[in-house]
Amino acid sequence: MIKKLVLAALSVSVIAVTGCSQESGGQQAAGGQGAPSGVPVNVVTVEQQNVSTTxxxxxxxxxFRQSHVRPQVTGVITQRLFEQGTVVEKGQQLYQIDDLQYKAALNSAKADVASANANVKTLKAKAARYKDLMKVNAISGQEYDDVVAQLDQAMAAVSVAEAQVALAEVNMDYTKVYAPISGRISRSFYTEGALVTANQTDPLATITQLDxxxxxxxxxxxxxxxxxxxxxxxxxxxxxxxxxxxxxxxxxxxxxxxxxxxxxxxxxxxxxxxxxxxxxxxxxxxxxxxxxxxxxxxTAALVVPQRATIRQPDGSLSVWVVNGDNPELRSIGVLQAFDGNWQVSNGLSAGEQIIVAGYHKLRPGAKVMPIPLSKDA
The missing domain is CATH 2.40.30.170 (Efflux pump adaptor protein, beta barrel domain)
Incomplete structure (x- = not known):
């Protein structure tokens, strides 16, 4: 009787232990089914974008234009007629050089013209008289030719005198120094009272066109x-x-x-x-x-984020490409960087997924659980 009771107690214990073991195994199996199947990583899909090559x-x-203002005649500056550092217009007078000697030269040239014209008038009258005298053989033809030649010389002297007047007027005008272009003028490198010379090396001022x-x-x-x-x-x-x-x-x-x-x-x-x-x-x-x-x-080109790339020891770039749950490290070629991205020349195709975050946790043969990266990330 005692033996039967002991056997019954042992049977109940075995059943209880077996039930507990099955329950524990079931819980473990259930827990295994809920666990992640690989390393979670963020991925993006490679797409073509409009890329500006720069x-x-x-x-x-x-x-755009710059002019060094220099005098074209010699003399003393008597006036500076502009505000330093301001905008001046083309043709605006900038300086006045003492013009007394140039006025005198102009007056002298005009007097030479008057004298030459008077000489021409005299010789014209003389040539007319000689012409009449030659008709009655009162003078020789040689004397008449000499007077005509003198008249021609006198007329040429008038032309020379008139050219001297034109030159004197030019020099007179050069005593007024004008702006050759419009623009902003520099400080004046010479003051009133300074002696300047024709075509000197140093400029009086510099005008620069800035627009x-x-x-x-x-x-x-x-x-x-x-x-x-x-x-x-x-x-x-x-x-x-x-x-x-x-x-x-x-x-x-x-x-x-x-x-x-x-x-x-x-x-x-x-x-x-x-x-x-x-x-x-x-x-x-x-x-x-x-x-x-x-x-x-x-141009339209494939683009990948720079943070998705890995620099290799040889200087090349690689990215992790996801095929299902199997990642693959692949070398790529790039053309240029812009706005935190690389323009890809080779190694990737549109539609492939690459890992942008979490790839530092990957080990050889590891599985991944791709999670699309949100647009705001």
Whole structure:
């Protein structure tokens, strides 16, 4: 009887233990089914976008026109007739040079003309009398010819005297120094009372036209070839400017490429490109260092975020491409960087998914659980 009771108790214990084991196993199985099947990663789909191909280069601003004002006659400056640093107009008088000696020279030249004309009048009358005398053989033909020759010489002397008057008038006008172009004038390098000489090396002042202005940039011969092709295809190229280290906005200033030099600098291998910019507010000053961005073309191209790429030891770029739940590290070629992205030239196709976040947790043979990256991320 006791043996039967012991056996019954053991049977109940075995059943209880077996039930607990099955329940525990079921819970583990259920827990295993709910767990993630791979490493969670954020992915984006590779798509074609409109990409603007640009060329960013350093450059210098140069004046559209610049004139060094110099005197054309010798004399003492008696007046300065402009405000330094202001805008002057073409033809505006800037300086007055002492004109006393030039007035005297002009009066003397006019007197020479009057004297020459009087001599011509006398010789004309003499030639007329000699002509009548020659008809009655009162004088020889030689004497008449001599008078005619003297008359011709006197008329030539009148022409010479008149030319001297014209020259004296020019020199007289040169005592008034005018602005040859419109623009902003510099400080005056000479004051009233200073002696200046004709065609001297040092200018009296400098006038600079600031609207528009030129921006000159240097490009390599290879870049120049691409620019020439882009100019041929588009007809004109747009240029944007920034001033390094400045908070001044230049968004409203859009320039165009004017021309490219036809000669490559042998020592540097570079070619000068000149762009023209409107400058209504005179923000761009000659000599200013700028960064010029030349827009070469707009094309549809594959684009990937720069944060999705991995730089390899050899300098190449790679991305993790997702095929189902199997990631693949693939090398890609790129053309240019813009706005935090790379323009892809090879290695990817439209519609493929690449990992942009979480790839640092991947190990060889690891599975992934792709999660599309939200647009706001």
């Amino acid at each position: 060329l960013e280069l350093p450059g210098r601003v140069s004046a 528009p202005v030129y921006v000159d940039v240097q490009v390599s011969s290879e870049q120049a070839l691409g620019l020439q092709m882009a100019l041929r295809d588009k007809g004109s190229l747009t240029v944007d400017l920034t001033i390094p280290g400045s908070h001044q906005s230049l968004e409203g200033l859009k320039g165009t490429v004017e021309f490219s030099e036809v000669i490559v600098n042998e020592s540097t291998g570079s070619v000068t490109i000149r762009a023209r910019f409107p400058n209504p507010d005179n923000i761009l000053l000659p000599g200013l260092y700028v960064r010029a961005t030349i827009h070469l073309s707009d």
